[in-house]
Each structure stands twice: as C-alpha cells, then as structure tokens.
Amino acid sequence: MHSATALVAALGLALAASAQVRPGDATIELEPVATGLTSPVFATGAGDGSGRLFIVEQTGRIRILQNGVLLPIPFLDVSADMPALNPGYDERGLLGLAFHPDFESNGRFFVRYSRPRAGQPTDPCFGTSRGCHEEVLAEFSCPIGSNVANPGGVILLRVDKPEFNHNAGHVEFGPDGYLYMSMGDGGGANDGLHLPTLPHGPGGNGQNIGVLLGKMLRIDVDSGPPYASPPDNPFVGVDGRDEVYAYGFRNPYRFTFDDGRLIVADVGQDMFEEVDIVVKGGNYGWVKREALHCFDPFNPTTPPASCAVAGLIDPVAEYRHTEGISITGGFVYRGSRSPALTGAYVFGDFSRAFTPARGRLFYIRTAGDLSDIREFRLGRDARDLNRYVKGFGRDDDGEVYLCSTTILGPSGASGIVSRIVGACYADCNGDERLDLADMGCFQTRFALGLPGADCNRDGVLNLSDFGCYQTGYTLGCP
Numbered sequence: 001m002h003s004a005t006a007l008v009a010a011l012g013l014a015l016a017a018s019a020q021v022r023p024g025d026a027t028i029e030l031e032p033v034a035t036g037l038t039s040p041v042f043a044t045g046a047g048d049g050s051g052r053l054f055i056v057e058q059t060g061r062i063r064i065l066q067n068g069v070l071l072p073i074p075f076l077d078v079s080a081d082m083p084a085l086n087p088g089y090d091e092r093g094l095l096g097l098a099f100h101p102d103f104e105s106n107g108r109f110f111v112r113y114s115r116p117r118a119g120q121p122t123d124p125c126f127g128t129s130r131g132c133h134e135e136v137l138a139e140f141s142c143p144i145g146s147n148v149a150n151p152g153g154v155i156l157l158r159v160d161k162p163e164f165n166h167n168a169g170h171v172e173f174g175p176d177g178y179l180y181m182s183m184g185d186g187g188g189a190n191d192g193l194h195l196p197t198l199p200h201g202p203g204g205n206g207q208n209i210g211v212l213l214g215k216m217l218r219i220d221v222d223s224g225p226p227y228a229s230p231p232d233n234p235f236v237g238v239d240g241r242d243e244v245y246a247y248g249f250r251n252p253y254r255f256t257f258d259d260g261r262l263i264v265a266d267v268g269q270d271m272f273e274e275v276d277i278v279v280k281g282g283n284y285g286w287v288k289r290e291a292l293h294c295f296d297p298f299n300p301t302t303p304p305a306s307c308a309v310a311g312l313i314d315p316v317a318e319y320r321h322t323e324g325i326s327i328t329g330g331f332v333y334r335g336s337r338s339p340a341l342t343g344a345y346v347f348g349d350f351s352r353a354f355t356p357a358r359g360r361l362f363y364i365r366t367a368g369d370l371s372d373i374r375e376f377r378l379g380r381d382a383r384d385l386n387r388y389v390k391g392f393g394r395d396d397d398g399e400v401y402l403c404s405t406t407i408l409g410p411s412g413a414s415g416i417v418s419r420i421v422g423a424c425y426a427d428c429n430g431d432e433r434l435d436l437a438d439m440g441c442f443q444t445r446f447a448l449g450l451p452g453a454d455c456n457r458d459g460v461l462n463l464s465d466f467g468c469y470q471t472g473y474t475l476g477c478p
Contacts, residue, residue, distance in 0.1 A: 029378075254328060270300050337454075
C-alpha cells in the first residue's frame with residue numbers, strides 16, 4: 001500500500017464513497033449579516049479578538065463587518081492590480097485571504113489574487129478577451145487595530161496561468177504554523193492533454209511534481225526571503241518543487257483544517273465532484289482519475305473500465321454532476337450558536353447548472369461515515385436556495401457563513417454573506433433524532449450558560465428559552 005494511503009487508512013477514514021447526495025435531517029436557516037456585495041467568495045476572522053469579519057469580494061476589495069455594520073471603506077483594494085474581469089463569468093480575481101497567527105501583534109496578512117501578464121504569441125490565452133494572467137501570493141501589513149491596511153504589498157510567489165480558469169486560490173495557516181495554498185491545474189479541460197498546443201506537459205500539470213499547478217503547497221513565510229519550504233515537505237532535496245505538499249488536483253478551490261485533518265474539496269470536470277482528506281506527499285489522481293473513476297482526456301464523459309491506480313489516494317466522498325456542477329468547500333462547524341451542527345463539515349455546490357442559480361448546501365458528519373453526503377433542509381418552507389454558492393466563511397468563534405449571489409459573474413450587488421444557524425433547536429446533541437438525551441443536553445447547556453441554550457435568540461438565558469425548547473421538542477424539527 002502507498003505510504004500516504006496507509007496513513008489515511010490509519011486515521012480510520014472511510015475510503016468508500018457514494019456518488020449521490022442524500023436528503024439530510026439537519027435543518028438550517030440563513031441569517032444575512034452583510035448585503036449589497038459584489039461576488040463575495042470568502043469570509044474570515046483575523047484571530048485578534050476584535051470580532052471583525054473580513055469579507056473578500058472577487059472584484060478586488062476586502063470589506064469589514066464590525067459590530068453588525070459593513071464599513072464603507074475597504075480594508076484593502078487590489079482591483080487596480082488585477083486583470084479586467086469578465087462581468088458575465090470569470091474565475092480570476094481576489095480569491096484568498098489569511099491572517100498571520102500573530103496578526104494581533106505583527107499586522108501581517110496574505111492574499112491570493114490574479115494579475116495580468118503580457119503573454120507570448122504561443123500562449124493559448126494570447127489575444128483573447130480574457131488575456132493571460134498570473135496567480136500571485138502577496139504579503140500586506142496593517143497598523144495594529146486599524147480598519148485600513150497599508151496599500152503596498154510584497155509579492156512572494158508568482159505562478160503563470162495558461163488559461164483563465166482553475167485558479168483555486170485558498171490560503172490558510174495550518175496548525176503547524178505554515179501557510180498552505182491551493183493551485184488549480186492551469187485551466188481549460190482535461191488538464192490540457194487533448195490539445196497538444198496547451199502548455200500542460202505530456203502528462204498534465206496535476207501529475208507533474210516539477211510545477212506548482214494542480215497542487216497543494218506549503219511554505220514558511222517566517223523564513224526566507226521571500227519564504228522557505230519546510231524541510232519535511234515531500235520533495236525537498238529530491239526531484240520536484242520544494243513547495244509541493246500534495247498533488248494530483250484539478251481545481252482545489254477551498255480547503256480547511258479540522259481535528260488533524262486537511263479537508264480539500266476538488267472541483268471535477270464533466271461527471272464527478274470530490275472531497276479529499278489530504279496527507280503529505282499524497283497523489284489524488286487527476287488527470288488519471290476524476291474522483292474514484294478512471295479518466296480519459298480524449299473521451300472525458302466515458303470513464304475507462306480500468307486504469308493505473310497504484311499510489312493514488314481515493315477521495316472520501318464524491319457525487320455525480322446530476323447533483324451539481326462545481327463543489328464549493330467550506331468549514332467544519334465548531335461554533336456555539338447551533339450545537340446540533342457541531343462537527344458537521346458544511347460545504348455546497350455552486351449550482352445545478354450555470355443558469356438559473358440553483359446552489360445547494362451539503363454536510364458530512366466528520367465523526368461518522370465521511371462518504372455520507374447529506375443536503376441541508378432550508379427552514380420550514382424553503383426548498384431551493386435559488387442563489388449561486390460562491391464560497392463560505394468562518395469567524396473566530398467557529399460560526400460558519402455562506403457567501404452567495406444571484407448573478408453568475410463578478411458583477412452587480414446581489415452578494416450576501418449569511419450566518420448558517422441550526423433551525424432545529426430541539427436536536428441539542430446533533431444526532432438528528434429527538435429523544436430524552438436532547439432534553440438533558442439542553443439542561444446542561446442552560447446550566448452552564450452556553451449560547452446554544454439561547455433557544456429564542458434574544459441574547460438572554462431565561463425561562464422563556466425553556467418554553468421555546470419544549471415547544472420545539474414537542475413539534476419536532478422543521
């Protein structure tokens with residue numbers, strides 16, 4: 001068994017995956033916290049105790065939500081350094097934001113965004129309306145406690161992109177203190193193998209350890225300049241790029257860390273979407289496979305009966321494109337407002353089709369079968385989201401947010417960031433059934449003064465919360 005595969009198995013993870021999404025019993029409501037945004041794709045706290053929520057707009061601005069108010073002056077605006085985005089649809093832009101673990105004292109933060117480049121006549125994007133571009137990781141700083149960052153940043157890493165899409169774009173500090181970053185395979189279809197003029201190499205970027213495209217990267221931004229590769233990265237001192245942590249990805253748009261796991265949602269092509277548990281040095285299959293299925297770049301909608309799978313790590317979950325067209329990774333809920341959601345990996349799909357907007361919201365119980373993808377129920381009456389799922393966010397308290405719009409491209413002002421809250425207050429312990437254990441759970445939370453006991457959400461724990469809970473328990477979940 002491949003060593004990385006063995007490590008995944010040793011973690012007790014379910015490697016078998018189902019290709020469908022099942023209806024779930026968990027019910028949620030979406031509480032808007034910020035509106036009037038342009039293509040919000042991410043939201044995060046700064047880890048500095050300020051309670052601020054930083055919202056990333058794809059068009060180049062980072063906005064601040066403070067004490068429930070969306071501040072009019074951006075925290076940072078890099079739009080002047082970006083390509084002119086296609087308002088109808090584009091995957092370039094400002095895509096990622098990560099605050100240094102010591103941001104409270106050093107003011108350092110890092111962003112991923114797209115920059116134009118001139119291109120060469122042989123580049124496939126030369127002369128097109130979208131043009132050539134590069135994906136960059138840049139470091140910025142902020143005066144301690146300020147709501148406006150210093151405008152001048154330093155570019156740490158540049159990666160030329162041959163096509164406009166599959167940029168991935170997430171950046172996040174891991175529990176080891178290193179900065180992780182996701183890179184797509186370069187764009188286009190089939191990792192470029194069906195068109196020999198595309199610069200994806202003979203075997204595709206995803207499988208080429210000598211390039212950064214199609215990878216999860218890990219770097220040390222506290223060493224350098226401009227950075228260093230951790231000495232235990234798998235290709236330090238051997239063939240391959242030192243920055244590479246894992247490979248074989250198509251478009252790992254979002255990822256997250258939780259309980260020792262690195263969870264990556266990798267966007268598929270024509271047939272399957274996947275969720276991976278990523279380990280150092282692991283090969284996750286693209287372009288040899290799409291999720292669990294063999295892949296032929298010259299016949300992409302007909303999986304071959306067999307292929308060379310030695311050394312490839314299986315996804316823990318997958319679903320077919322009948323369920324949605326682009327997986328959007330999220331976060332594991334670790335907040336206190338909605339105890340029934342604790343431990344749920346909250347994610348979704350961009351939409352069932354490019355038009356109309358029909359995004360979906362999913363979850364996986366991380367303490368159970370990781371292949372079991374369920375769909376959230378939306379409130380008592382809502383059945384469809386009728387919005388594009390552009391991204392997710394998480395604040396410093398572990399609450400999870402949805403970033404969504406009604407407009408396909410990075411334009412307009414239909415963007416909303418909504419807090420995701422559990423609507424079934426009676427399911428206190430989150431096992432998706434109502435029994436006496438939930439009554440004991442609620443009484444314990446009430447006695448300890450935990451926010452999850454504020455059933456009526458008035459900000460005060462009192463006897464009315466007992467009445468609210470008893471009503472919910474009697475009537476059952478919405």
